[in-house]
Amino acid sequence: xxxxxxxxxxxxxxxxxxxxxxxxxxxxxxxxxxxxxxxxxxxxxxxxxxxxxxxxxxxxxxxxxxxxxxxxxxxxxxxxxxxxxxxxxxxxxxxxxxxxxxx
Numbered sequence: 001x002x003x004x005x006x007x008x009x010x011x012x013x014x015x016x017x018x019x020x021x022x023x024x025x026x027x028x029x030x031x032x033x034x035x036x037x038x039x040x041x042x043x044x045x046x047x048x049x050x051x052x053x054x055x056x057x058x059x060x061x062x063x064x065x066x067x068x069x070x071x072x073x074x075x076x077x078x079x080x081x082x083x084x085x086x087x088x089x090x091x092x093x094x095x096x097x098x099x100x101x102x103x
Contacts, residue, residue, distance in 0.1 A: 014067070014087055014103040020053055021099075027053075031069070031088070033080045043072035050088070057099065062091040 008016065027050045034042035051066035065088045072080060 010103070016056075017099040017103055020057065021096060024050060024053060024096065028089060030091060032085060034073075035078065035085060038078055040076050040078075042072040044070050044077075047073060047088075050092070054095065057095065059095045062088065062095050065091055 027046050031043055031046040031050070034046060036039075047066045047069040051063050051070065054060075054062035054066060065084060069081065069084050069088065072078070072084070
C-alpha cells in the first residue's frame with residue numbers, strides 16, 4: 001500500500017479513503033449482479049473501475065484479481081467468476097481496513 005501521508009494531508013487521505021469506500025462497495029455489488037446474469041461487458045466495466053481505484057492505493061493483489069475478472073469477462077468466460085469475486089470481496093475489505101488505519 002502506498003504511503004499516502006507523504007503526498008496528502010491527513011484530511012486529504014481520509015477523503016480519498018472515503019471515496020474508495022463510497023465507490024468500492026457499490027462496485028462489488030454491481031459486479032456480482034453482472035456476473036449473475038452473465039453480462040460480461042458490465043462485469044468488465046466494474047472490474048476495470050475497481051482495478052483503477054486499487055491501483056491508486058497500490059493495492060496490487062486487488063488490482064490483479066480485478067484484472068483477471070476483466071480478462072475473463074472480456075472473453076465471455078464465467079467459469080472462474082464466482083471464486084474470483086469471492087477473492088475480490090475478501091481483498092477489498094482487507095484493503096478497506098488497511099486504508100482506515102491511515103485516517
